[in-house]
Each structure stands twice: as structure tokens, then as C-alpha cells.
Amino acid sequence: MKALLVDNSSGKPVMKQGEHPMPKPNPNELLVKVEATALNRADLLQKAGNYPVPDGASPILGLEMAGRVETTGPEVTEYEEGDLVFGLLSGGGYAEYCVIPEAHAMPIPDLLSFEEAAGIPETFLTAYQGLFWIGEIMEGETVLIHAGASGVGTSAIQIAKQLFDARVIVTAGSSEKLDLCRELGTNLAINYKTEDFAEVIEEEIGSSSVDVILDFIGAPYWEQNIRVLAMDGRMIHLGLLGGAKTEDLNLANILRKRLTIRGSTLRNRNDEYKAMLTGEFADTALDLVESKQIKPVIDSVFDWNDVEKAHQRMKNNENAGKIILNGM
Amino acid sequence: MKALLVDNSSGKPVMKQGEHPMPKPNPNELLVKVEATALNRADLLQKAGNYPVPDGASPILGLEMAGRVETTGPEVTEYEEGDLVFGLLSGGGYAEYCVIPEAHAMPIPDLLSFEEAAGIPETFLTAYQGLFWIGEIMEGETVLIHAGASGVGTSAIQIAKQLFDARVIVTAGSSEKLDLCRELGTNLAINYKTEDFAEVIEEEIGSSSVDVILDFIGAPYWEQNIRVLAMDGRMIHLGLLGGAKTEDLNLANILRKRLTIRGSTLRNRNDEYKAMLTGEFADTALDLVESKQIKPVIDSVFDWNDVEKAHQRMKNNENAGKIILNGM
Numbered sequence: 001m002k003a004l005l006v007d008n009s010s011g012k013p014v015m016k017q018g019e020h021p022m023p024k025p026n027p028n029e030l031l032v033k034v035e036a037t038a039l040n041r042a043d044l045l046q047k048a049g050n051y052p053v054p055d056g057a058s059p060i061l062g063l064e065m066a067g068r069v070e071t072t073g074p075e076v077t078e079y080e081e082g083d084l085v086f087g088l089l090s091g092g093g094y095a096e097y098c099v100i101p102e103a104h105a106m107p108i109p110d111l112l113s114f115e116e117a118a119g120i121p122e123t124f125l126t127a128y129q130g131l132f133w134i135g136e137i138m139e140g141e142t143v144l145i146h147a148g149a150s151g152v153g154t155s156a157i158q159i160a161k162q163l164f165d166a167r168v169i170v171t172a173g174s175s176e177k178l179d180l181c182r183e184l185g186t187n188l189a190i191n192y193k194t195e196d197f198a199e200v201i202e203e204e205i206g207s208s209s210v211d212v213i214l215d216f217i218g219a220p221y222w223e224q225n226i227r228v229l230a231m232d233g234r235m236i237h238l239g240l241l242g243g244a245k246t247e248d249l250n251l252a253n254i255l256r257k258r259l260t261i262r263g264s265t266l267r268n269r270n271d272e273y274k275a276m277l278t279g280e281f282a283d284t285a286l287d288l289v290e291s292k293q294i295k296p297v298i299d300s301v302f303d304w305n306d307v308e309k310a311h312q313r314m315k316n317n318e319n320a321g322k323i324i325l326n327g328m
Numbered sequence: 329m330k331a332l333l334v335d336n337s338s339g340k341p342v343m344k345q346g347e348h349p350m351p352k353p354n355p356n357e358l359l360v361k362v363e364a365t366a367l368n369r370a371d372l373l374q375k376a377g378n379y380p381v382p383d384g385a386s387p388i389l390g391l392e393m394a395g396r397v398e399t400t401g402p403e404v405t406e407y408e409e410g411d412l413v414f415g416l417l418s419g420g421g422y423a424e425y426c427v428i429p430e431a432h433a434m435p436i437p438d439l440l441s442f443e444e445a446a447g448i449p450e451t452f453l454t455a456y457q458g459l460f461w462i463g464e465i466m467e468g469e470t471v472l473i474h475a476g477a478s479g480v481g482t483s484a485i486q487i488a489k490q491l492f493d494a495r496v497i498v499t500a501g502s503s504e505k506l507d508l509c510r511e512l513g514t515n516l517a518i519n520y521k522t523e524d525f526a527e528v529i530e531e532e533i534g535s536s537s538v539d540v541i542l543d544f545i546g547a548p549y550w551e552q553n554i555r556v557l558a559m560d561g562r563m564i565h566l567g568l569l570g571g572a573k574t575e576d577l578n579l580a581n582i583l584r585k586r587l588t589i590r591g592s593t594l595r596n597r598n599d600e601y602k603a604m605l606t607g608e609f610a611d612t613a614l615d616l617v618e619s620k621q622i623k624p625v626i627d628s629v630f631d632w633n634d635v636e637k638a639h640q641r642m643k644n645n646e647n648a649g650k651i652i653l654n655g656m
Contacts, residue, residue: 218579218583219577219579222577222579237579237582237583238583239583240579240580240583244578244579244580244583245576245577245578245579246577246579247575247576247577248573248575248577249547249550249573249574249575249576249577250572250573251546251547251550251565251568251572251573251574251591252568252572252573253591254565254589254590254591255546255565255566255567255568255572255591255592255593256591256593257591258590258591258592258593259590259591260588260589260590261582261588261589261590262582262586262587262588262589263579263581263582263583263584263585263586263587264583264586265583265584265586
């Protein structure tokens with residue numbers, strides 16, 4: 001089959017279409033003809049050789065997809081040839097075909113395109129996991145979502161509003177991105193380039209007023225994050241885009257405010273965890289996807305032959321929402 | 329009634345016996361004749377003016393006691409005059425009489441003295457809360473308990489061994505203290521004054537091998553704690569005796585190992601929380617206290633007129649286990 005492979009022959013890594021052996025489904029897996037896949041930041045890291053591929057995962061990039069079931073393993077019970085499915089992959093989305101455990105697949109709701117469906121799994125499952133499983137968000141709490149216009153950010157805004165009736169605060173770096181966040185239901189949108197988000201929150205909402213923070217930035221925001229957290233607040237680190245090291249750690253507020261700080265990732269979780277997360281998300285939120293109350297924010301769609309342009313757009317932080325590849 | 333009060337007339341705070349109004353029980357409270365109380369580190373802070381008294385709490389020191397029910401409020405259903413009880417107080421133990429919500433009291437098991445019973449609530453409820461409620465310890469996990477010979481330390485060793493069949497590692501600062509920890513069931517006891525605890529754990533147990541850490545030290549141990557934590561490990565800060573500030577925070581391991589860092593305290597929890605914790609502890613562990621499988625470690629017993637000597641002993645870190653006051 002055809003697949004996009006990392007070519008290092010020029011001295012720097014470039015995606016090139018090439019031939020790769022067709023994957024073989026395990027007894028509990030579906031072989032799927034990929035119709036669309038979506039970019040994730042991990043793709044850029046993996047392409048550069050900085051993201052180890054988990055044991056047993058496909059070496060091909062691509063952590064999510066939407067497509068059509070081609071064949072099924074003998075133990076598969078819920079799907080058959082021709083079904084339209086989407087879901088998380090441990091790798092392999094940048095290809096004509098991929099395999100996925102039946103328990104990681106979800107049926108594509110009516111009226112949803114392949115491109116829309118492909119943009120859902122990573123961001124919505126990450127947001128759901130981060131806010132609910134890890135952050136233990138409760139009805140009506142106040143949530144701060146950094147990088148609000150990112151894929152996970154836009155998903156988290158919708159999950160927080162639609163499922164937990166939360167008060168949502170976001171940070172983003174342009175007025176277009178802030179507007180997008182507001183359209184999705186954000187209550188307070190802060191431009192981190194022109195304002196100190198902690199000061200704005202203290203003025204507009206109150207001091208120590210945030211129950212849950214979804215953070216992708218890490219060290220540069222640590223002190224301000226701790227400062228705005230409320231009693232029993234939780235800070236969830238899903239990424240460290242701004243760096244991991246800070247020179248000023250003060251534990252006093254962690255103890256005084258009884259804070260919880262947790263790091264989490266989705267990709268290195270085991271199959272059982274991903275199956276449980278997928279199942280719970282499908283039961284809880286797929287109706288809202290079907291009724292368009294929850295929708296993936298699609299930034300742009302590229303033919304998979306233009307993958308380098310797509311990667312460049314993500315690398316430059318030009319996207320608001322998901323970047324999709326199709327045309328496999 | 330007589331009580332021990334803080335006297336600042338000499339320019340430094342000293343405990344002196346004096347007169348204080350008798351407390352009046354609320355409808356759901358017991359008035360208890362105190363027979364024994366126990367010291368806590370918070371007593372020293374409060375005496376020095378560095379520990380704010382929670383709203384509604386007695387200004388008198390003393391966070392736990394054992395005694396005899398004198399009278400009961402009209403809504404009390406489980407206890408009557410003459411019953412022997414012990415439990416957590418939000419203050420008021422250093423006195424002839426105190427009040428306690430019925431739901432915070434536990435019956436003193438047969439064969440347990442007032443002095444033994446008074447040494448149980450703070451340390452065992454803190455240890456139970458820290459290990460199970462906050463640290464979410466699971467059967468057979470590996471636990472690192474710093475200050476293993478302290479009141480909370482000796483309680484945590486027993487809770488971890490008796491209730492959760494854990495592998496227990498402790499740190500302490502003398503061979504006597506390490507022996508005490510071993511007698512209580514500790515598997516690996518490390519002298520932090522002569523050895524690097526992280527190195528010893530890595531040699532004896534393995535790298536990234538600790539599931540739950542109970543920490544009272546804070547900043548000086550932060551980096552080593554993070555280093556020995558296993559995947560999905562949890563570090564619970566119950567105190568910051570060694571300081572709150574460190575200059576070197578690296579978040580990378582928090583994300584990579586999916587760690588949880590939590591601060592917790594017991595005293596500033598609300599009444600409902602303390603009642604739930606007391607009830608669950610009594611249901612789970614009081615049988616083991618009665619059968620002496622779990623026992624408070626009593627360092628020493630002082631007449632309450634010798635309270636200054638008792639405080640000095642704690643201040644100098646000379647105690648292994650609880651320091652008790654009686655003779656009220």
C-alpha cells in the first residue's frame with residue numbers, strides 16, 4: 001500500500017509517499033481503508049526522531065483516522081465490512097490502510113464527514129480524559145484552558161461547557177483565536193501576548209478562583225497557574241511546549257491550597273485504558289456530536305501529497321483547530 | 329475550668345495553667361472530661377502565633393484527646409454520660425474539658441488506655457487520609473514514608489502494612505528510629521543522614537519503583553522524590569519541614585511518568601470531611617487497634633504541668649512516636 005514515510009536522505013526529515021507493507025489485523029482488530037487522518041504535534045516530534053514509537057505500534061505517523069472497514073478479524077463482533085468508523089491509533093494514519101482494535105473504533109455519526117470525524121479522537125478524548133478522568137471536573141466549576149484555540153483547547157472548551165456546564169477561561173495569542181474560543185462558549189478569553197492572564201483572572205473572576213487548569217505550556221506558566229488555582233484546585237499538564245525547567249518552585253501554595261498537580265498523556269496508555277476511554281466518550285458525547293452541539297474545529301484540509309505544507313502550518317502555530325489530510 | 333494558655337508576658341510564648349470558660353456543647357456535640365491529649369507540631373506553630381486558628385475552633389491548643397463523656401447535646405444519639413471516647417479536635421485538648429461533634433468521636437477499644445487512645449486520632453487519620461484518600465494506595469504497592477519514626481510516620485507504616493499489604497520504605501535520622509520502623513514492619517529503612525535515599529532505593533528496589541510517597545520535608549527532597557516515583561506514582565505533601573522553595577523544578581518527569589503531586593492537610597477540612605474520615609477509619613481499622621495489630625507508638629507521657637518540657641522534646645526532634653499529656 002501507499003504511505004507517507006519519513007525521508008532523511010536530504011539531511012533533514014521530509015515526508016515522502018512510498019510503499020509500505022499492508023498491516024494485518026489481529027483477531028480483535030479492523031482493517032480500515034483510511035479516508036482522512038489528522039495532524040498532531042507528536043507527528044512533528046516523531047518525524048524529527050524525538051518521539052519514541054510505543055512497542056507494537058506502527059512506525060508510520062498518524063494518531064487518528066476516519067475510514068471504511070475493509071475486513072475484520074475473526075473475533076470482531078460490532079463491525080462489518082463497509083462500516084464507517086473513526087478512532088485513535090497508536091500510529092499508522094498516514095497511509096492507505098490501517099488497523100485498529102475494535103474497542104478503539106467508534107461509528108461515524110450521520111451527517112459527519114470523514115474529515116470532521118478524523119479531527120475528533122485525539123483532541124476530544126484527550127480533553128475528556130484531562131478534564132474528567134484526571135482533572136475530576138465537577139458540574140459548574142471554573143476551568144482555565146491554555147492554548148484555547150488549539151485542537152485540544154477547542155475540544156476542551158466544548159466538553160467543559162456542554163458536559164459540565166463549566167465557567168471557561170482560555171488563553172490564546174491572537175484576536176481571531178480568541179473570537180473562535182468565544183464562539184465555542186468561552187466566558188473569558190485572554191490574549192497572553194498582551195496581558196498577564198493571572199492578573200486578568202484575579203480582576204475578572206477573583207483571586208484563587210480556578211478549579212481545573214489544562215496546561216500545555218509548562219514551566220513559564222507554573223507560578224501563575226499555582227497562583228490562580230482555588231482551594232482543592234487541580235492542574236493537569238498535558239504538554240510542556242514552553243519548557244520543563246523553572247528556577248522558582250514554591251511548594252507552600254500546594255500544601256496551603258491542597259492542590260493536585262498531575263501529568264498525563266494519552267498515547268502511552270495501554271489498549272484497555274484507551275478502550276475504556278473511547279467507550280465512555282462514545283456513550284457520553286457521541287449524541288452531542290451527532291446533533292452538532294459538539295463539533296471538531298477544522299482549521300484546514302490538505303491533500304496528503306501536500307503533507308509538508310500541512311506540517312509547516314502546524315509548526316508555525318498558524319492553525320486554529322485541526323489540520324486534516326485526505327485523498328489517500 | 330483549668331486550661332493551658334499561651335503566656336507572652338515574658339516576651340516569648342510559654343504555656344501556663346490558667347482559667348478558661350467551660351465550653352458549651354452544640355446540640356450534636358459531646359462535652360468530654362479530658363483524660364489525655366497528645367502533642368502535634370501544629371501546637372508549636374500555634375503557640376508561636378504562626379498557625380491561624382480556624383473559624384469557630386477553640387483558641388486553646390490540642391488537636392486530639394481521650395476522655396469520658398460528661399454531658400451530651402440533645403441531638404446526640406450514639407453516646408451517653410460516662411462513655412469513653414477519643415477523637416480529633418479542631419482545638420481545645422489542653423484543658424480539663426472539651427467539646428467534640430459526636431461524628432468525630434470514636435469509642436475507646438477495650439484494653440486501650442487513655443494515653444494510648446489520645447495518641448491515635450491525628451496521626452492515624454492523617455496517615456489513612458494521606459495513603460488512601462489522597463494517595464489512592466492499592467494492595468501490594470510500594471510506599472516511601474519520610475520521617476518514618478514520627479507520629480504520622482509510625483502510623484503510616486502500620487496502615488500501609490496492615491491494611492494494604494504494601495512494601496514499605498522509610499527514612500529516619502538515627503539507628504534507634506530505624507529499628508523502631510523495622511519493628512513496625514518496614515521493609516527498607518534508610519538513614520537519610522548517612523545515605524542518599526534515592527540511591528539506596530534504586531539499588532535495593534529498582535529505579536522509578538515507588539508508587540506512593542508521604543512527604544513532610546518538601547523542597548530538599550523534591551528532586552529525589554520525583555526520581556524514585558514509578559509510572560503513575562503519587563507524591564503527597566503533608567508538611568514542608570525542610571522548606572518550600574527549590575530552585576530547580578523539572579516538570580518533564582511529571583509528564584513522562586504521569587505523576588500526581590498533591591498537598592493535603594487535615595485540620596482545615598470541614599466537619600463533614602472529618603466525620604466521614606473518622607467513620608471510615610473506625611469501620612476499617614478499629615478492630616485492628618483492639619487486637620493490637622495496629623498500635624500508637626507512644627514516645628513519652630508528661631503531666632500537663634510539664635508541658636514546656638514536652639514541647640521542648642518535640643522541638644528538638646527527640647521523640648519517636650507521640651508525646652502525651654495527662655493529669656488534667
